[in-house]
Amino acid sequence: MSRILLIGKTGQIGQELECVLTPLHDVIAPDRAQLDLTNADSIRRVIAEARPEIVINAAAYTQVDAAEKEAALAMQLNGVAPDIIAECVKKIDGLLVHYSTLFVFDGTKNGPYLENDAPNPLGTYGRSKLAGDEAIVASGCSHIILRVNWIYSVRRSNFVLTMLKLARERASLNIVADQVGSPTAAAACATAMMGMLHKGRALRDLTGIYNLAAQGQCTRLEWAQAVIDGAKACSGRYDGWAELQPTTTAANPQPAARPLNTVADCGKIRRVMGIEMAPWKTSIEKLLRGLYPVSM
Numbered sequence: 548m549s550r551i552l553l554i555g556k557t558g559q560i561g562q563e564l565e566c567v568l569t570p571l572h573d574v575i576a577p578d579r580a581q582l583d584l585t586n587a588d589s590i591r592r593v594i595a596e597a598r599p600e601i602v603i604n605a606a607a608y609t610q611v612d613a614a615e616k617e618a619a620l621a622m623q624l625n626g627v628a629p630d631i632i633a634e635c636v637k638k639i640d641g642l643l644v645h646y647s648t649l650f651v652f653d654g655t656k657n658g659p660y661l662e663n664d665a666p667n668p669l670g671t672y673g674r675s676k677l678a679g680d681e682a683i684v685a686s687g688c689s690h691i692i693l694r695v696n697w698i699y700s701v702r703r704s705n706f707v708l709t710m711l712k713l714a715r716e717r718a719s720l721n722i723v724a725d726q727v728g729s730p731t732a733a734a735a736c737a738t739a740m741m742g743m744l745h746k747g748r749a750l751r752d753l754t755g756i757y758n759l760a761a762q763g764q765c766t767r768l769e770w771a772q773a774v775i776d777g778a779k780a781c782s783g784r785y786d787g788w789a790e791l792q793p794t795t796t797a798a799n800p801q802p803a804a805r806p807l808n809t810v811a812d813c814g815k816i817r818r819v820m821g822i823e824m825a826p827w828k829t830s831i832e833k834l835l836r837g838l839y840p841v842s843m
């Protein structure tokens with residue numbers, strides 16, 4: 548059993564982490580009123596009082612488009628706060644586990660991204676997350692930075708829940724077919740964390756940046772289609788779903804530019820920690836079976 552401070556317990560990954568960690572570990576999970584990432588004093592006070600062996604930071608500014616208008620806030624949460632957390636973790640000789648993103652890359656690589664590929668974020672969100680990664684590494688604290696992407700769960704807002712809603716409301720949906728990634732369930736990230744924590748103190752010696760993603764890759768259009776096909780099968784309702792039409796990222800400009808390729812090479816976390824995620828479709832089907840349990 549480890550004493551763990553979990554920051555961001557209300558987020559997609561944070562909620563799943565709290566569920567799996569609490570039965571087995573001594574978990575302290577402050578809400579935003581107790582630990583606000585914009586308030587350095589609250590970060591320092593909570594970590595000093597809790598004196599955890601491990602701090603897991605699953606909190607962040609995650610609104611990719613809004614970040615373009617709220618750059619200072621995004622940088623405060625994603626760039627400055629991780630620096631302060633890392634400084635505190637170093638002071639108590641703890642381990643910091645921090646979530647980052649494949650959006651630190653520009654998406655132009657022909658093939659999956661490795662952890663040590665040169666970052667080149669396209670937008671404010673990616674730049675702010677990269678600043679956080681760099682600050683943690685520079686702090687010298689023991690750290691595990693997990694680069695994840697295309698996260699979904701049954702809670703908050705994400706691509707899967709949006710597709711399930713819009714596909715029932717509309718006859719047709721245009722979905723980009725030129726963005727490729729690996730849809731990854733927040734629940735699978737939490738299971739991976741349990742695997743890492745089994746290593747106990749040895750985890751501290753594995754300090755570094757790790758990609759963490761579901762096996763396989765798909766386009767956003769294929770992801771949407773898998774969600775709808777799964778929902779049809781799990782709900783037993785085959786009519787009344789939108790038809791999907793392919794479109795391009797260029798034809799659908801958003802405030803923040805998106806990297807077209809966010810596929811991660813997860814060989815490092817497999818080799819070093821023995822962590823292997825399920826194929827992306829398996830986790831989507833699992834989530835949908837939970838959403839439509841009556842028909843199963």
Ligand SMILES: NC(=O)c1ccc[n+]([C@@H]2O[C@H](COP(=O)([O-])OP(=O)(O)OC[C@H]3O[C@@H](n4cnc5c(N)ncnc54)[C@H](OP(=O)(O)O)[C@@H]3O)[C@@H](O)[C@H]2O)c1
Pocket residue numbers: 554555556557558559560561578579582583584585604605606607608609624646647648649676695696697698699703733
């Ligand atoms: N979602 C994705 O597709 C994705 C992709 C790549 C990387 N990531 C990374 O994965 C991690 C988790 O993402 P997620 O999707 O699980 O996040 P999320 O669902 O958007 O949740 C964000 C969390 O941060 C908390 N938070 C926001 N502002 C805060 C503040 N000022 N002080 C304290 N807490 C604050 C939120 O608390 P409230 O409930 O109070 O708002 C919430 O607990 C993040 O580091 C994110 O950058 C996510």
